[in-house]
Amino acid sequence: MKLAAIGLGSNIEPRLEALEKSILWVESLIGKVIQKSKIYESEPWGVLNQSYFLNQVVLVETELNPLEVLQYLKKIEALMGREEGERWGPRLIDLDLLFLDREIFHSSELLLPHPRLHERNFVLLPLQEVFSEWVHPTYQMNIRDLLRYCQDEGIVTLYREA
Numbered sequence: 366m367k368l369a370a371i372g373l374g375s376n377i378e379p380r381l382e383a384l385e386k387s388i389l390w391v392e393s394l395i396g397k398v399i400q401k402s403k404i405y406e407s408e409p410w411g412v413l414n415q416s417y418f419l420n421q422v423v424l425v426e427t428e429l430n431p432l433e434v435l436q437y438l439k440k441i442e443a444l445m446g447r448e449e450g451e452r453w454g455p456r457l458i459d460l461d462l463l464f465l466d467r468e469i470f471h472s473s474e475l476l477l478p479h480p481r482l483h484e485r486n487f488v489l490l491p492l493q494e495v496f497s498e499w500v501h502p503t504y505q506m507n508i509r510d511l512l513r514y515c516q517d518e519g520i521v522t523l524y525r526e527a
Contacts, residue, residue, distance in 0.1 A: 402491030
């Protein structure tokens with residue numbers, strides 16, 4: 366069994382419902398959700414002229430390989446009605462595989478760990494809650510250290526308990 370961290374984000378209403386439904390789909394298709402972070406609200410990243418996001422991280426036990434997890438995440442997004450649009454633009458649901466154990470994986474479809482994980486407070490803050498001791502296999506730093514060195518100045522606030 367491997368441990369996957371999945372980042373969830375939504376900035377199109379109903380944001381909270383989108384996170385909750387996506388977690389049910391993850392549990393149904395990918396594996397058992399063993400931990401959920403609190404839910405955070407964050408400024409948009411990349412494209413700034415849009416609504417704030419709700420973000421959360423879940424830890425999942427899975428037997429799937431990285432590309433299988435990615436395929437299911439894309440399937441969940443489609444099932445929930447996500448439409449392709451502007452990169453970093455508004456979305457009903459965004460699901461990102463942040464890491465799978467300490468695996469380093471590179472393909473044309475997927476890079477693991479997520480290549481921008483260490484640059485985003487809205488990922489690092491909830492990740493710190495659920496797996497602070499995880500060590501980035503490239504940077505050799507745990508989540509607390511990655512957060513300390515993160516230069517993201519976007520506002521991230523606690524929205525509610527999970």
